[in-house]
Amino acid sequence: MAEERLTDIGPPDYEDLLPPVIKDNYGQWKYHEILKPGVLCHTGKSGDKLFSVRAGSPRLVSIDKIRKYADLADKYCGGYLRFTSRHNVEFLLTDEAKIDPLIADLKELGHPVGGIGNSISSMVHTQGWVHCHSAATDASGVVKAVMDELFPHFANMDLPAKTRLALACCLNMCGAVHCSDIAILGIHTKPPVVDHERLAKICEIPSLSASCPTAAIRPAEVNGKPSVEVIEEQCMFCANCFTVCPSMTMSNAETDGISIWVGGKVSNARCEPKFSKLAIPYLPNNPPRWPEVVNAVKNIVDVWAANARNYERIGEWIDRIGWPKFFKLTGIEFQKEHIDDFKFAGTTYHNSAHLTF
Amino acid sequence: MAEYQTPQLDELEKGPWPSFVSEIKKAAETSPMANGLLGQLERSYQEKIGHWKHGGIVGVMGYGGGVIGRYSDLGEDFPEVAHFHTIRINQPAGWFYTSEKLRTLCDIWEAHGSGLTNMHGSTGDIVFLGTRTDQLEPIFSKLTKAGFDLGGSGSDVRTPSCCVGPARCEWACYDTLKVTRKLTMDYQDELHRPAFPYKFKFKMSGCPNDCVASIARADMSIIGTWRDNIKIDQGAVREYVANGLNMDDDVIDRCPTKCMKWSGDTLAIDNSNCVRCMHCINVMTKALAPGDDRGATILLGAKAPIVEGAMLSSVLIPFIKIDEEEELESLKELVEEIWDLWCEEGKSRERVGEFIQRVGLGNFLDAIGLEPLPEMVAHPRENPYIFFEQDDEDEDEDEDENE
Numbered sequence: 103m104a105e106e107r108l109t110d111i112g113p114p115d116y117e118d119l120l121p122p123v124i125k126d127n128y129g130q131w132k133y134h135e136i137l138k139p140g141v142l143c144h145t146g147k148s149g150d151k152l153f154s155v156r157a158g159s160p161r162l163v164s165i166d167k168i169r170k171y172a173d174l175a176d177k178y179c180g181g182y183l184r185f186t187s188r189h190n191v192e193f194l195l196t197d198e199a200k201i202d203p204l205i206a207d208l209k210e211l212g213h214p215v216g217g218i219g220n221s222i223s224s225m226v227h228t229q230g231w232v233h234c235h236s237a238a239t240d241a242s243g244v245v246k247a248v249m250d251e252l253f254p255h256f257a258n259m260d261l262p263a264k265t266r267l268a269l270a271c272c273l274n275m276c277g278a279v280h281c282s283d284i285a286i287l288g289i290h291t292k293p294p295v296v297d298h299e300r301l302a303k304i305c306e307i308p309s310l311s312a313s314c315p316t317a318a319i320r321p322a323e324v325n326g327k328p329s330v331e332v333i334e335e336q337c338m339f340c341a342n343c344f345t346v347c348p349s350m351t352m353s354n355a356e357t358d359g360i361s362i363w364v365g366g367k368v369s370n371a372r373c374e375p376k377f378s379k380l381a382i383p384y385l386p387n388n389p390p391r392w393p394e395v396v397n398a399v400k401n402i403v404d405v406w407a408a409n410a411r412n413y414e415r416i417g418e419w420i421d422r423i424g425w426p427k428f429f430k431l432t433g434i435e436f437q438k439e440h441i442d443d444f445k446f447a448g449t450t451y452h453n454s455a456h457l458t459f
Numbered sequence: 460m461a462e463y464q465t466p467q468l469d470e471l472e473k474g475p476w477p478s479f480v481s482e483i484k485k486a487a488e489t490s491p492m493a494n495g496l497l498g499q500l501e502r503s504y505q506e507k508i509g510h511w512k513h514g515g516i517v518g519v520m521g522y523g524g525g526v527i528g529r530y531s532d533l534g535e536d537f538p539e540v541a542h543f544h545t546i547r548i549n550q551p552a553g554w555f556y557t558s559e560k561l562r563t564l565c566d567i568w569e570a571h572g573s574g575l576t577n578m579h580g581s582t583g584d585i586v587f588l589g590t591r592t593d594q595l596e597p598i599f600s601k602l603t604k605a606g607f608d609l610g611g612s613g614s615d616v617r618t619p620s621c622c623v624g625p626a627r628c629e630w631a632c633y634d635t636l637k638v639t640r641k642l643t644m645d646y647q648d649e650l651h652r653p654a655f656p657y658k659f660k661f662k663m664s665g666c667p668n669d670c671v672a673s674i675a676r677a678d679m680s681i682i683g684t685w686r687d688n689i690k691i692d693q694g695a696v697r698e699y700v701a702n703g704l705n706m707d708d709d710v711i712d713r714c715p716t717k718c719m720k721w722s723g724d725t726l727a728i729d730n731s732n733c734v735r736c737m738h739c740i741n742v743m744t745k746a747l748a749p750g751d752d753r754g755a756t757i758l759l760g761a762k763a764p765i766v767e768g769a770m771l772s773s774v775l776i777p778f779i780k781i782d783e784e785e786e787l788e789s790l791k792e793l794v795e796e797i798w799d800l801w802c803e804e805g806k807s808r809e810r811v812g813e814f815i816q817r818v819g820l821g822n823f824l825d826a827i828g829l830e831p832l833p834e835m836v837a838h839p840r841e842n843p844y845i846f847f848e849q850d851d852e853d854e855d856e857d858e859d860e861n862e
Binding site: 107108109110111112113114115116118119120124128129131132133134135144152154158159160161162163164165166167168169171172173175176181182183184185186187189191194212213214226228229230231232233234235236237240242243246247249250253256257270273274275276277278279280281309312313315340342345346348353354355356358366368369370371372373375377387389390391411412413444445446 | 481550552568675736
């Protein structure tokens with residue numbers, strides 16, 4: 103008899119994967135403290151204590167590394183661990199004396215501990231050249247270069263507030279980079295190159311036309327074949343056409359690059375959640391270590407850290423001092439590209455005489 | 460195995476942050492696919508351009524999502540990665556694992572793929588990076604035997620995800636893990652078989668700190684909150700001050716509605732004006748806590764820029780007691796009402812947020828049978844171009860008379 107093919111069983115039940123201390127104190131935690139960088143202590147109403155040790159990760163990990171995580175979980179945590187929404191790995195301990203030996207083992211493994219409190223946590227990021235067809239830049243390489251530079255802020259809690267960095271390698275933005283303290287965003291700067299020979303064979307022309315948010319793509323006959331024409335001055339390089347039709351090539355080794363956005367947040371703490379805004383329209387792709395991008399991010403972090411008040415995230419700091427001062431203090435040039443010209447552009451103009459001099 | 464020189468990638472093994480290149484190299488010791496990836500990635504670094512083609516349609520039998528087809532455009536140079544598909548595997552809620560479960564995943568992936576993963580992908584799934592079409596069914600069979608299943612991709616319910624919730628957080632205002640599991644299990648069909656105009660994401664955050672960024676990226680954001688008073692332990696408040704907390708600068712002045720007063724001895728909060736921002740609770744974790752009348756705010760419509768611009772979710776239901784079975788069921792009824800409307804009226808690749816923008820929130824509320832509330836808008840309209848609905852009663856009467 104054929105073996106039964108299981109489908110639609112869903113993921114493993116989390117209840118079977120919780121360590122006993124969590125089962126015992128589920129929904130009954132009283133408060134938490136940060137004991138030192140990368141180490142949290144949660145205390146339950148029962149008096150039980152749970153120590154979480156958070157280690158940074160490149161997100162792209164081999165099964166060899168995962169097995170090493172599993173070994174550490176066995177050695178220190180009764181076989182239990184978890185991951186965070188920012189790709190960190192967290193070890194869940196009940197014995198305080200095991201914290202330092204675990205940290206030493208993690209260090210030996212090349213995984214630093216940190217990312218809690220007023221620090222920079224791991225960067226949420228996308229696939230880039232490792233695995234994506236629409237990437238305007240690499241993801242993992244830029245993240246590695248930026249995190250190497252900002253590493254002291256991961257390992258120490260030396261900033262005015264928490265700072266969340268993220269990278270998306272194109273405007274599709276897998277991950278919420280558009281609401282980050284600093285977002286690094288891959289961008290195209292040239293209109294699509296149309297493969298008229300193959301287009302009609304592999305793409306549906308009406309849906310391709312409809313995919314353009316600025317109606318810059320029109321059906322047209324080219325060299326006797328059905329295809330499309332692009333009104334180039336209407337293109338703002340979003341690449342949605344490429345998503346629906348592979349014959350609309352957007353990637354360009356010379357002109358693809360990176361834009362930097364600042365001041366977004368998702369938490370409701372103090373001010374409401376907000377989008378990141380454009381700080382730098384274009385920096386070149388300069389692998390393997392993207393020095394222009396690393397310097398730009400470091401500069402923004404440094405200027406913010408030197409000028410912000412306690413608990414003032416980058417966006418809150420800019421709200422207080424105003425955008426003109428942000429550009430002045432960071433030395434970033436304000437250009438035409440900073441002025442919005444899409445849907446709600448008018449709502450972004452400055453309608454007041456509130457100015458600093 | 461081919462030997463690829465990787466001078467550019469080697470540069471990314473230096474420095475204190477853990478290196479993804481070292482991970483690929485480690486996998487490449489035994490996996491030809493990982494080795495091919497090294498070769499192709501080095502080429503991308505030299506040429507400053509990606510070398511992956513548009514995804515093809517691949518998957519496991521009976522599912523329309525969960526596998527992303529990926530092919531190299533340098534298949535002749537790097538035959539190991541000519542086919543390099545991604546598999547999304549639905550993570551356990553809260554990303555909790557036992558070492559045994561992790562080892563099971565590693566064994567499956569060692570036998571059938573590149574040995575490279577993302578822990579985790581942006582949406583929350585375990586991501587297996589790189590395998591061939593003929594390996595998909597064997598992987599799927601082993602995964603399901605081990606209690607795992609695929610996640611979402613394409614125009615379906617994307618894998619729901621949540622914050623750590625009551626498992627390890629005193630601020631969780633509802634059981635984010637339980638709600639995540641319930642929605643995941645009840646919507647298996649919608650998760651595995653794309654039938655929507657576009658993707659639909661649920662993200663569950665236990666409090667307004669929103670640790671899974673639900674307000675920025677979930678079509679339905681479920682964010683924990685409370686209705687009664689913030690709980691205060693005055694003794695613990697005094698201890699914070701005694702230990703050096705600057706109450707005026709760091710707490711009172713940072714309160715967005717200025718609803719707090721510090722007498723030097725007692726902290727007073729005008730809870731009727733508290734917007735549940737969490738700041739004071741975040742600062743004084745031992746002294747303050749969300750109240751006991753806990754539940755969630757339901758918001759709708761967040762998305763990244765493509766196509767019509769990025770949006771944040773906006774309020775749909777100010778407060779529900781979502782831990783109660785009945786309330787969760789009635790929320791599911793509302794979700795299904797929204798899906799029916801969006802499937803009927805939505806355009807291809809139009810997210811729910813864009814759909815609402817196009818038809819207007821007022822009309823959308825009418826269609827799903829919700830009353831408009833002031834909590835749903837930042838402010839009432841500023842323009843006088845009001846679409847007063849024309850009273851068609853007279854017409855009806857005329858028709859009646861004609862009958």
